[in-house]
Amino acid sequence: MSHTLGVRQAQKQRTRQALLDAALALLEEQSLSSLGLREVTRAVGVAPTAFYRHFHSTADLGVALVEEALGSLHPMIRTTVSPEQHSDERIARAVELIAGHVAAHPAHVRFIARERHGGVQPVREAIRDQLGRFAEEVRDELAGDPGAAGWDDGDLLMLAGLYVDQMLSTASLFLEALNAPERERRRVAELAARRLRLISIGRGHWLD
Amino acid sequence: MSHTLGVRQAQKQRTRQALLDAALALLEEQSLSSLGLREVTRAVGVAPTAFYRHFHSTADLGVALVEEALGSLHPMIRTTVSPEQHSDERIARAVELIAGHVAAHPAHVRFIARERHGGVQPVREAIRDQLGRFAEEVRDELAGDPGAAGWDDGDLLMLAGLYVDQMLSTASLFLEALNAPERERRRVAELAARRLRLISIGRGHWLD
DNA sequence: TCTCCGGGAGAACAGTTGTTAACTGCATGG
């Protein structure tokens, strides 16, 4: 798309990314509201003042991290919910997909779970907005399902929100089980599948 | 039960409670991992070193707060889930009960939601333990329901966990809507009721 | 080739933090 950046801007974006990466690593053992600006720059190996060239504050950095963690996830959502297979297979695939994502980006998942109700307002709002968009996308996808005939918009959004909450909940469970024996991860996958199955059943009889 | 405490121990417990209260107030705008010991003692009007007479660290204080916020909630759980009325009435009553609790103890609810996935391990574990106990209690209550015939223990615990998660989720929503117009709170109550109804339906057809 | 711009470095600032030590006053148990 855009032609190659100049050496100048490329270097800038590189340190910016280094700051984001270092912050994300530090946030595995603390919350954003206790993350110090100097702490981050020290981890990158850069002067404290350099931080201001990229972010106004650590809260600002947090908002950028939300974008990084959730922004690129939208395409995945749509394909997951789309009703192209039988319910049980779709559930299994969704749980697998979540497990894979947690294994691939554990720090991102931890960050979102931690800061969703965390102590930094702008970050909470950024996460709430992203999750809200997720819910709307899921609703749009659900609306295309033939089983959704007769559902009003409120019901669809309720169900979509339930799915999004469930996604985060199981992601968090997978995160806790990351360094546990594989048997534990299987247990989590089984539990998540059962929950989704129950929701699926409730969905099927909603209009009775 | 226990005869009246001496003047000495009574005063100790009073400052201890003052520390807990001050910390809880401070935690409305930050997370536990950034809460300073001096910050708390300053708010109480007591010397920093006095803190050590009551807690080893702020993490320790956090665990005590978990006890305070969740420990006295167990009786409420059992009565809420008990199947003494029709489903819709029970749902309405449960949602009302949650709304009332959030309105009465908003700081406690915020603390639990924030620190459940927060940056302080011992506190996370304390919350996980308490919520686990909740789930077990709900399961025991569900097991007494005639509709639970044929459910194995794993299914019951799955459903119980779903209810507990749902409880926290709606509590968090009520918290966000605390200073919003009452219409917003009604909307949250309506949403929570719909979610519970869907789960209830799925529960009714689980064994098909 | 020269000038300019901006990412980054360096030093210094006033405050803050957790933790230690030695103390004071007073309720308590013998």
Next chain:
DNA sequence: CCATGCAGTTAACAACTGTTCTCCCGGAGA
């Protein structure tokens, strides 16, 4: 009534924090 134990105080410690100002240097545009 007196000695003891303990909640709370005072003072000091080195280490750390966010922020400002001044400077440097090398890529970019003319």
